[in-house]
Amino acid sequence: MxxxxxxxxxxxxxxxxxxxxxxxxxxxxxxxxxxxxxxxxDRTVALGSTAYNTGTWVTxxxxxxxxxxxxxxxxxxxVTVAQASGVVTFxxxxxxxxxxxxxxxxxxxxxxxxxxxxxxxxPGISFNYFGGAQSVTAGQLIVVWSANGIVQWTx
Amino acid sequence: xxxxxxxxxxxxxDAAPAAxxxxxxxxxxxxxxxxxxxxVAAEGQND
Numbered sequence: 001m002x003x004x005x006x007x008x009x010x011x012x013x014x015x016x017x018x019x020x021x022x023x024x025x026x027x028x029x030x031x032x033x034x035x036x037x038x039x040x041x042d043r044t045v046a047l048g049s050t051a052y053n054t055g056t057w058v059t060x061x062x063x064x065x066x067x068x069x070x071x072x073x074x075x076x077x078x079v080t081v082a083q084a085s086g087v088v089t090f091x092x093x094x095x096x097x098x099x100x101x102x103x104x105x106x107x108x109x110x111x112x113x114x115x116x117x118x119x120x121x122x123p124g125i126s127f128n129y130f131g132g133a134q135s136v137t138a139g140q141l142i143v144v145w146s147a148n149g150i151v152q153w154t155x
Numbered sequence: 156x157x158x159x160x161x162x163x164x165x166x167x168x169d170a171a172p173a174a175x176x177x178x179x180x181x182x183x184x185x186x187x188x189x190x191x192x193x194x195v196a197a198e199g200q201n202d
Contacts, residue, residue, distance in 0.1 A: 006191040013195070099183045109190060128190040139184030148192035155197050 003107045006128040007043035008151045009050045021047060021116060021123055025090050026081040028115035030125065032095045032143060033073035034063040034106040041108070041127045050124030052112045057124070068101035069141060076111070076150075090125070091149035097141040105133045109143060111150055126151045 015021035031052070039056040042049075049055030052072060064071040078093035097103065108129040112122050128150060134141065 006193040008193040008195050106188065126193040128193060130188040130190055134186055134188040136184060136186040139186065141186045141188060143188045143190050145190055146192035148194060150190070151193045151195065153195045153197065 002037045003039070003041060003127075003129045005041075006108070006126065007041065008126045008153075009045070009047075009124045010043050011045065011047040011050055012123065012125050015047055015123075021119060023113055023116065023123070023125070025113075025125070026079055028113050030076040030079060030092075031073035031112055031114045031122075032076055033057070033071075033110045033112070034069060034103065034141075035061050035108055035110060035127075036063050036105050037107045037133070039108075041129075043127075047123055048120045050112070051120050052110060052122040052124070054120075057110050063103050063106040065097075065101055065103055068098040069103055073110075073112075073114075075114075086155045088153040088155065089149035090151040091145060094145055095143040097136070099140045100138055101141055102137050103141050104135045106130065106135070106141065107133055 012023060016023045033052055035057065038061045041056065045055055051057065053059055059071060062071060063069070074095050074097065076092040076095060080089075080091050082089055082091075108127055110124055111126045111128060112124045114122055116123055
C-alpha cells in the first residue's frame, strides 16, 4: 500500500490509558525515522507492530544516510505537550538532517518512543505523512511539523 | 628601477587566502518536508 494520511497509533493511546506501556511524551526521548512509500501505515495495529523495525516499519523500507539522517532516526528536540481550550498538542522543534544529506523518496516519518523498552521496545506514537515524495541531494532535509503539532487531540 | 624580488629556495610564500562565503552566496540545497499533523477528535460526548 502506501501513505495516505497522518495518524496517532490507537495502541499508543490504548496503552497509555490502561497503563499497558509507560509512554511519557514530554520527558521520554523520541526519534523520527523516515520511510519510503513501500510501507502500509495502519493506526489500528497492535503495539508490537507500531515499533521501529517491526511491522511495516522495518529497515528495508527506511530512508536514511549515516551521519546525515541516520538509520533509526533523528532525535526530536524541544518536545512539548500542552493543553489549550480542550485541545492537547504534542509538538517539537522542526527536525533536520545534516547539511550533506542525500535522501530519496521519503514519504513520511515514524515518530516513536526511544526510551521505552517494555512491553515493546521503541513503540510508535504516530506516523506523519509529507503529502508526497521528498528528496534532497547533497543538502539538508528539514521536517517541518504542522502548526497543529505532531499529534493533536481535540476533546 | 625596482627589481622584482625572487624568493630564494626555502623562503616561505604565503598561500592565497581561502575563499570566504558571504551573505547571499549559494548554500546547500534545503528540502522542507511539511509533515501533516495526526489529529484525533473525540466524538460521542454527551449530546
